[in-house]
Each structure stands twice: as C-alpha cells, then as structure tokens.
Amino acid sequence: MAAVQLLFPLLVSCVTANARPPRQLPACQVVQMDVFCSNLNLRSAPLDLPHSVQMLDFSRNQVQNLSQETLAYRTGFHHLNLHSNKIHFIQPGLFKDMTDLKVLDLSRNHLNVFAHSKTNIGPLTAVESLDLSSNGLYTGMSDFFLADSPALANLSLSSNSITRIAQDTFSGSLSLERISLHNNVILEIEDGAFDSLNHLTELDLSKNSITCITDFNLCNLKVLNLSKNSMEFFQSVRSTDAYRLQLLDLSENKMHYFPLLPRNNVLQHLDVSRNRLQSLNVTGSPDRSTTVYLYHLRFLDMSYNQLKVIPESFFYCMASLEVLNVSNNCISSFVVSNEGLLQTVKIINLSFNSLQTLMFGENSMPSLEELHLQGNDLTVLDHQIFQRLPNIRHLYLQENDLEICGADKNHKNPPECVFFSSIPSLQFLYLSENNLQTLPSNAFANTPLELLDLSLNPGLDMHKDSLSGLETSLVHLLLRENNISRLNTDLSSLKSLKHIDLSTNQLTTLPTWNKESSIESLNLQNNNLVTLESSTMLALEHSLKTLYMGSNPLSCCSNIGFLQMVQNSALVIPDIEAVTCILEDYSEPVNIGKLTEEMCQRPSTQNYIIAVVLTVLCVLIALGVAIKCCQARKPKPIRSFSA
Known part of the structure; x- marks a missing residue:
C-alpha cells in the first residue's frame, strides 16, 4: 500500500506531462486575412494558419527548403513575402495550384543554389510581381524562374551577378512592363533582348558595366535608367517612328558627346550629369553638328561636366524647358539675346563655372523665377541685368565680386556696380562672400525682399539708410562674419523682421529695438557682448522665441534682467551649454544656466552708509571717553585768596 502511495504522484506527473500540448511556435499576428510572421526565427509556417489567409509575411526567418509543408499546405495566397530567409531549394511545381498568387517576394535568399539544379520553378500562373533581387544569380539563372510566367508585369533582378542579357531571357514573360536590373555587372545586351516585350515601359539598367548603346529602338519604353555605367555613347x-520615352537617365557615365536621341520623341526629363561632356555636338566630329529635337523636354541636367560654352542655338528646339542645370562646368559665357528662347524656363543653375560674360536680352526668359550664379567670381555685369527678368524671385550670387549700386540720386555709383533696386518680383537675395565694402542707401528700394544674405563680407560698411524700403517685407536678415563692431543701420524700423543672424562679429552693444519689434530668432554667437541692455531685452521679450548667445564675454552681475528672462520665460537658448559669464569671485566662467541671483548679491548702499556712520560714532565715543579719563588723572590746582 505504501508503494502504491509513492507511485501515484509519479504516475500523475507522467500523465500530466503527456497531456501537455507540444511547445507552440511564436505567435504570428493575424489582421483580417493577412498574417504577419516576420522575424520569428521560424523554419515553417504554423499549421494553424487561417484557411482564408491571402497575405503571408514570412520574411526574415530561417526557411531553407520551400515546400507545401513550409507553407502549411495553403494555396490561396494573393501575396507571399519570403524575403531575407535562407531558401536554397524550392519544390518543383509548388506554385502551380496558387492560381490567386499575384505578388511573390523571394529576394535576399540563396536561389543561386537552386538554379544549379537547372530545374524550372514551375508555372507562375497568375504572378504579376516577382522579386528575385540579392540572390547571387548570374547569367542564365533567371531563366529557371521566368520560363513560364505569362502574367508577370513587374520583375526585379537587382543586386545579382548577371553579366549578359540573352535574346531569350524574357521569352517566357512577355507581359513584362517594368524590369529592374540595377546593380549587376552587365557587359552585354544581345540584339533583340527586349524587342519582344511590347508592354515594357520601365527599364532600370543602372549601376552596371554597359559601355555603349548604339541602336536604341524600344519605341514603347517610357523610363530608361542607364546611370552609373561606363557609357561612352x-x-x-x-x-x-514615334518614341514614347519620357525619362532618360545617363548620369555618372563616361560620355564625351551629347546623346543622339530619336527625332520623333516626347522626352521630358534628361539627365547627363557627371559625365565628360566637352561639347553639345552629338557627333564625334566638331565640323558636323546635328540639331537636337527636344520640344517636350522640361528638365535638363548637364551639371558636373567639362562644357565651356552653350550656344544659343542649342535651345532652339526646347520650347517646353522649365529647369536647366549646367552647374560645375567650365562655362565662361552665357548669353540669351533672342526673345523667343527659353520662354518657359523657371530655374537656371549656372553656379560654379567660370562665367565672365552674362547677358540677357529685353523680355527674354519671362518665366524665370530662380537663378543660381554663385561661385563664379563675377565682377562686371550690366547695371540693369536683373531688371530684365520680370518674374525673378530667387537670386543666388554668393562667392562673386560684385558692387551694389545705390538708388539715391545724390549717390555717385561706381562704374561697375549692379542695381538691386526696383525689381518688383525679387524676394530672396544671397550676396554673401562678395567682398562687399559698402552698402549704399536705398540699395534695395522698391524690391520687396523677404530674405537678404550679406554674410561673409568682412569690413562691410552699411549706410544708415541702406535697408530703406524693406520695412514691411524683410523677414530674414543674415549679417554673420562681417567683422561688424557697431550697426549704423536702424533695424527697429524693419517691422516684419523675424530672424536675424549677427553671429561671429565684433559687436559690443546690441542693436536698438522697441516694443513693436517682431524678432523671433536672434543669433549673437561669437561677439564681444559684455552687457545686454535691459531696455532692449525687455523690448524683445514679448516676441523673442529663440536666442543664440554662446561665446560672448558676458558679465554675470550686469545681466540680471537677462538671467531672469532665461529662467522665467519660454525663451529657448539652443546653445545654452556654451553661454557663460564672468563672476568676480570665480576664476572660471560660470554657465548662465547655473547662475543664481544670490551669487551676485552685495551689501546695499544704505547698509554700507549706516555701517560707516556707526563706525565713526563708535570712534568718536571712544575718543571722548579716553579724553575724560586723561583729564581725571591730572592734579587739581590749589586755590588761594589774598586779603
């Protein structure tokens, strides 16, 4: 009986252990008919998958063999995501019964191992989107996945090791509309490789090793990306024939001449930046030129080349151009004198060239809004050149060597100056690093500037009325690194001014503002400010939101008002860690955020006077007592009377 009593608990424990369900796999998330099992370290899908599941995300797991068992014997998928597993085997015919499968993602696996078996994946009856990127596939291997894909429209073979596109590579996928072959090592494309793809509209061949395209004939293609190859032609x-190509990207290649495009084209976007263009001639012979027909072109990027000149005739057949970028070339002259040219252009970027001549004819470029001329060392321009641009809004003139004309009739202007007054459309003007010495009065009169950048002009002498006319328009004013010790210009008259940068100057006093000031952001870093005038700080208190004050030799106890503003208002000081002040009793500067009023407390004048008076009284009393004591010790005289 005792033995039975001892065995009973053991039997119960064994039965309980056998009755426990097997260890459950980490739970997947189910949202209606979508199941998410990503990144759960699984080798196969849970058997309790809903029968009606349409989308299964099984990415970032440990699947090696893809079979019916791996997918819990489900076949009703519409979307199957298996990227970033370790798949090196696929059960032949696995997808044959998945007649609703539209999207299949097999990227970032080891399908090159499967391809070695030279077995077709089987029919992908309804698959419209297939991703085979990053699988180590090389030439010929993609055939085993594409041989029977009649509905396939989107295909990605990017980031593989394909070196050649054969004539029959896509013969089993004739419905293809978009193909990505980005980041392979393609050297050769056999004639006719894409000719049978009548629906193909987008082809990405970027980041390969293609050296030339000499017979482009894909009339239905709309987007072609050949950037980052070794293209020479x-x-x-x-x-x-009419070509439907709208976007052509030939950037980052080795082309010396402009591409020869189909005459009957509708190209809108052309990028030939970062090549070796020395001429806009489309032929190798300098004596033979071919007209470039680009009537529909809206965007043209030829930046970072070796162009020295752009003849006006180049723009004759560009009636729709809106953006022209020819920055970072060697262009010395840019002239648009013909009224009919560049009527629709909105942005021209001529920055960082070698411009010496810049001319615009009357009524030319009526739509131009943005002109980039920075980094050209321009010294001489026609006085009224910018007044000829009726819709110019943004003007970038940094890193040149210009002089500014004054609009004051009594002011004698230098012969080579440029007028920036009376440009009614101009709102943003950048004139930093122009070696400006003076800013005459009324320099921007009748020009409604919102932003004016005059930074990095050391020694700039601003007339007291230099900003006259900007009272109601100017919002941003940049005057950093000008070596200014005192501002002559009255900024308080600029009623709309909200952001001002006065950093890295030699200021010892703040500009004067009144309570009508609208300043929201003020940068005073790296100046020589010791005391911030209380009246000015009080005037700014109601509007100021952001203040930069680092690297100034502030006095702690002379700026109690500023200290109270920092501690008691919503003012934000982003560089507060660098804002320090000098306290007499401390050898090291004190951070303004750690300063307290007690650290600056001194005996009041009244207390000091009382102490002095008391001290004097004590001294006088002591002297009086001492005198009386001395007198008491003297012998009394003997009085005598005579009869």
Whole structure:
C-alpha cells in the first residue's frame, strides 16, 4: 500500500506531462486575412494558419527548403513575402495550384543554389510581381524562374551577378512592363533582348558595366535608367517612328558627346550629369553638328561636366524647358539675346563655372523665377541685368565680386556696380562672400525682399539708410562674419523682421529695438557682448522665441534682467551649454544656466552708509571717553585768596 502511495504522484506527473500540448511556435499576428510572421526565427509556417489567409509575411526567418509543408499546405495566397530567409531549394511545381498568387517576394535568399539544379520553378500562373533581387544569380539563372510566367508585369533582378542579357531571357514573360536590373555587372545586351516585350515601359539598367548603346529602338519604353555605367555613347536608330520615352537617365557615365536621341520623341526629363561632356555636338566630329529635337523636354541636367560654352542655338528646339542645370562646368559665357528662347524656363543653375560674360536680352526668359550664379567670381555685369527678368524671385550670387549700386540720386555709383533696386518680383537675395565694402542707401528700394544674405563680407560698411524700403517685407536678415563692431543701420524700423543672424562679429552693444519689434530668432554667437541692455531685452521679450548667445564675454552681475528672462520665460537658448559669464569671485566662467541671483548679491548702499556712520560714532565715543579719563588723572590746582 505504501508503494502504491509513492507511485501515484509519479504516475500523475507522467500523465500530466503527456497531456501537455507540444511547445507552440511564436505567435504570428493575424489582421483580417493577412498574417504577419516576420522575424520569428521560424523554419515553417504554423499549421494553424487561417484557411482564408491571402497575405503571408514570412520574411526574415530561417526557411531553407520551400515546400507545401513550409507553407502549411495553403494555396490561396494573393501575396507571399519570403524575403531575407535562407531558401536554397524550392519544390518543383509548388506554385502551380496558387492560381490567386499575384505578388511573390523571394529576394535576399540563396536561389543561386537552386538554379544549379537547372530545374524550372514551375508555372507562375497568375504572378504579376516577382522579386528575385540579392540572390547571387548570374547569367542564365533567371531563366529557371521566368520560363513560364505569362502574367508577370513587374520583375526585379537587382543586386545579382548577371553579366549578359540573352535574346531569350524574357521569352517566357512577355507581359513584362517594368524590369529592374540595377546593380549587376552587365557587359552585354544581345540584339533583340527586349524587342519582344511590347508592354515594357520601365527599364532600370543602372549601376552596371554597359559601355555603349548604339541602336536604341524600344519605341514603347517610357523610363530608361542607364546611370552609373561606363557609357561612352548613346545613339538611337535613325527612324521616323514615334518614341514614347519620357525619362532618360545617363548620369555618372563616361560620355564625351551629347546623346543622339530619336527625332520623333516626347522626352521630358534628361539627365547627363557627371559625365565628360566637352561639347553639345552629338557627333564625334566638331565640323558636323546635328540639331537636337527636344520640344517636350522640361528638365535638363548637364551639371558636373567639362562644357565651356552653350550656344544659343542649342535651345532652339526646347520650347517646353522649365529647369536647366549646367552647374560645375567650365562655362565662361552665357548669353540669351533672342526673345523667343527659353520662354518657359523657371530655374537656371549656372553656379560654379567660370562665367565672365552674362547677358540677357529685353523680355527674354519671362518665366524665370530662380537663378543660381554663385561661385563664379563675377565682377562686371550690366547695371540693369536683373531688371530684365520680370518674374525673378530667387537670386543666388554668393562667392562673386560684385558692387551694389545705390538708388539715391545724390549717390555717385561706381562704374561697375549692379542695381538691386526696383525689381518688383525679387524676394530672396544671397550676396554673401562678395567682398562687399559698402552698402549704399536705398540699395534695395522698391524690391520687396523677404530674405537678404550679406554674410561673409568682412569690413562691410552699411549706410544708415541702406535697408530703406524693406520695412514691411524683410523677414530674414543674415549679417554673420562681417567683422561688424557697431550697426549704423536702424533695424527697429524693419517691422516684419523675424530672424536675424549677427553671429561671429565684433559687436559690443546690441542693436536698438522697441516694443513693436517682431524678432523671433536672434543669433549673437561669437561677439564681444559684455552687457545686454535691459531696455532692449525687455523690448524683445514679448516676441523673442529663440536666442543664440554662446561665446560672448558676458558679465554675470550686469545681466540680471537677462538671467531672469532665461529662467522665467519660454525663451529657448539652443546653445545654452556654451553661454557663460564672468563672476568676480570665480576664476572660471560660470554657465548662465547655473547662475543664481544670490551669487551676485552685495551689501546695499544704505547698509554700507549706516555701517560707516556707526563706525565713526563708535570712534568718536571712544575718543571722548579716553579724553575724560586723561583729564581725571591730572592734579587739581590749589586755590588761594589774598586779603
């Protein structure tokens, strides 16, 4: 009986252990008919998947063999995501019964191992989007996945090791509309490789090793990306056929001449930046030029090349151009004298060239809004050149060597100055690093500037009325690194001014503002400010939101009002860790955030006077007592009377 009593608990524990369900896999998330099992370290899908599941995200797991068992014997998927596993085997015919499968993502696996078996993946009956990127596939391997994909429209083979596109590579996928072959090592494309793809509209061949395209003939293609190759030539077949190409990216190649494009084209976006263009001639011979027909072109980027000149004739057949970027070339002259040219252009970027001549004819470029001329060392311009641009809003003139004309009739202007007054559309003007010595009165009269950058002009002498006319328009004023010790210009008259940068100057006093000031952001870093005038700080208190004050030799006890503003208002000081002040009793500067009023307390004048008076009284009393004591010790005289 005792033995039975001892065995009973053991039997119960064994039965309980056998009755426990097997260890459950980490739970997937189910949202209606979508199941998310990403990044759970799984080798197969849980058997309790809903029968009606349409989307299964099984990415970032440990699947090696993809089979019916791996997918819990489900076949009703619409979207199957298996990227970033370790798949190196796929059960042949696995997808045959998945007649609703539209999207299949097999990227970032080891499908190159499967391809070695030279077995087709089987029919992908309804698949419209297939991602095979980052699988170590090389030439010919993609055929085993594409051989029977009649509905396939989107295909990604990017980041593999494909070196050649064969003529029959896509023969089993004739419905393809978009193909990405980005980041392979393609050297060769056989003739006719894409000719049978009548629905193909987008082709990405970027970041490969293609050296030339000499017979481009894909009339239905709309987007072609050939950037980051080793292209030396791009030439279309000479034909009158209508081409549908709208975007062509040839950037970061080795082209010396402008691409030869189909005459009958609708190209809107052309990028040939970062090549070796020395001429806009489309032929190798300097004596033979071919007209470039780009009537529909809206965006043209030729930046970072070796162009020295752009003839006006180049723009004759560009009636729709809106953006022209020719920055970072060697252009010395840019002239637009013909009234009919560049009527629709809105942005021109000529920055960082070698411009010496810049001319615009009357009524030319009526739509131009933004002109980039920075980094050209321009010294001489026509006085009224910018007044000829009726819609100019942004003007970038940094890193040049210009002089500014004054609008004051009594002011004698230098012969080579430029007028910035009376430009009714101009709102943003950048004139930093121009070696400006003077800013005459009324320099911007009748020009409604919102932003004016005059920074990095050491020694700039501003007339007291230099900003006259900007009272109601100017919002941003930048005057940093000008070596200014005192501002002559009255900034308090600028009623709309909200942001001002006076950093890295030699200021010893603040500009004067009144309570009508609208300043919200003020940068006073790296100046020589010791005391911030209380009246000015009080005037700014109601509007100021952000203040930069680092690297100034502030006096702690002379700025109690500022200290109270820092501690008791909503003012934000982003560089407060660098804002320090000098306290007499401390050898090291004190951070303004750690300063207290008690550290600056001194005996009041009244107490000092009382103490002095008391001290004097004590001294006088002591002297009186001492005198009386001395007199008491003297012998009394003997009085005598005579009869």
